[in-house]
Amino acid sequence: MEQSRVLAALSALAHDVRLEIVRTLCCQGPDGLCAGKIAHQLGLSASALSFHLSALTAAGLLVSTRQGRQVHYRLDNDQIGAVFGFVLNDCCGAQPAIRDRCLRLDHLDDQSGKSNTWPG
Amino acid sequence: MEQSRVLAALSALAHDVRLEIVRTLCCQGPDGLCAGKIAHQLGLSASALSFHLSALTAAGLLVSTRQGRQVHYRLDNDQIGAVFGFVLNDCCGAQPAIRDRCLRLDHLDDQSGKSNTWPG
DNA sequence: TCTATATTTCAACAGTTGTTGAGTAATTGA
DNA sequence: TCAATTACTCAACAACTGTTGAAATATAGA
Numbered sequence: 001m002e003q004s005r006v007l008a009a010l011s012a013l014a015h016d017v018r019l020e021i022v023r024t025l026c027c028q029g030p031d032g033l034c035a036g037k038i039a040h041q042l043g044l045s046a047s048a049l050s051f052h053l054s055a056l057t058a059a060g061l062l063v064s065t066r067q068g069r070q071v072h073y074r075l076d077n078d079q080i081g082a083v084f085g086f087v088l089n090d091c092c093g094a095q096p097a098i099r100d101r102c103l104r105l106d107h108l109d110d111q112s113g114k115s116n117t118w119p120g
Numbered sequence: 121m122e123q124s125r126v127l128a129a130l131s132a133l134a135h136d137v138r139l140e141i142v143r144t145l146c147c148q149g150p151d152g153l154c155a156g157k158i159a160h161q162l163g164l165s166a167s168a169l170s171f172h173l174s175a176l177t178a179a180g181l182l183v184s185t186r187q188g189r190q191v192h193y194r195l196d197n198d199q200i201g202a203v204f205g206f207v208l209n210d211c212c213g214a215q216p217a218i219r220d221r222c223l224r225l226d227h228l229d230d231q232s233g234k235s236n237t238w239p240g
Numbered sequence: 241t242c243t244a245t246a247t248t249t250c251a252a253c254a255g256t257t258g259t260t261g262a263g264t265a266a267t268t269g270a
Numbered sequence: 271t272c273a274a275t276t277a278c279t280c281a282a283c284a285a286c287t288g289t290t291g292a293a294a295t296a297t298a299g300a
Contacts, residue, residue, distance in 0.1 A: 004136075006139075007135065007139065010131075011130075011131075011134035013130050013207065014127055015288085016127055019207075023211045026212050026213035026215065034246085034247095035247060039247095045290075045291085046247065046248080047248075047249080048288085048290080050247065050248050053247095055287095066296090066297090068246090068297065068298070069296075069297045070245095070246065071246080071247065071248095077212075077215060077217040077221070080212060080218050080221075081217065081219070081220065081222040081226075085221055085222045085224055088222065090143075091139055091143045092142065093147060097198070097201065098200050098201040099223075100201065101202055102205045102208065103219075103223075104205055104209065135258085154277095155277060156276065165260075166278080167259085168259065169277090171259085171278095172258090173277095186277095188267065189266075189267045189275060189276045189277080190277085
């Protein structure tokens with residue numbers, strides 16, 4: 001994964017409406033949700049929603065499929081995982097302190113920082 | 121962790137110079153690196169660097185300590201882990217497909233998506 | 241074809257972000 | 271105290287981002 005794609009993804013996620021869109025889509029099945037339903041759930045105008053869906057799609061975080069009049073959106077889990085994998089492994093040096101906190105293992109282990117090693 | 125802090129952190133990370141600063145600091149010891157050395161390593165002007173260090177510090181991703189004339193910066197690993205923990209768990213529904221890709225476990229498991237469950 | 245529905249595009253505007261270079265503040269050692 | 275070093279702040283400017291409402295596009299069904 002290239003850094004420019006990671007930057008685009010982080011930039012896309014760094015907006016409250018777009019993070020809500022991600023949160024809304026993650027609880028849906030593989031069919032995702034059509035634009036109108038997302039707009040209704042989040043109380044957004046059609047054009048505002050379209051703007052943010054475009055941003056997330058351009059960043060590679062969403063994929064869309066037209067079904068008749070509707071366009072269905074769903075998360076691209078592979079891309080999302082790859083983005084955070086890049087940040088955690090290639091930018092943060094795969095540090096166990098970060099990984100454990102990220103996976104919420106920190107309360108399971110001792111506080112010495114000598115917990116699990118980073119996989120890979 | 122509040123969503124507003126997560127948004128601030130993602131926004132701070134979504135810049136190539138700032139991601140390079142993070143990458144530079146993650147390979148340093150607990151003392152971190154002073155501003156002048158970061159500027160030299162990355163070829164930045166003092167004021168440009170100061171602008172970006174302020175952004176990262178305001179977002180809670182760096183901590184600084186003055187040592188004489190110099191100011192040393194280091195990553196706040198807890199905060200970084202908490203930010204990505206929030207996104208992966210509270211925004212992406214703790215999905216194994218994302219987690220495995222993020223931890224780069226995807227090449228170890230089968231491709232069926234039935235791999236490890238999310239911890240917690 | 242005509243109408244209704246679903247979504248996207250566009251232009252205008254306001255607000256935010258990033259860069260530059262000059263100036264300022266804090267600290268050290270002569 | 272003075273000069274040198276280190277880092278920060280500020281103003282000006284350009285570029286980018288997000289919001290709004292109107293218009294355009296695509297599809298479905300009568």
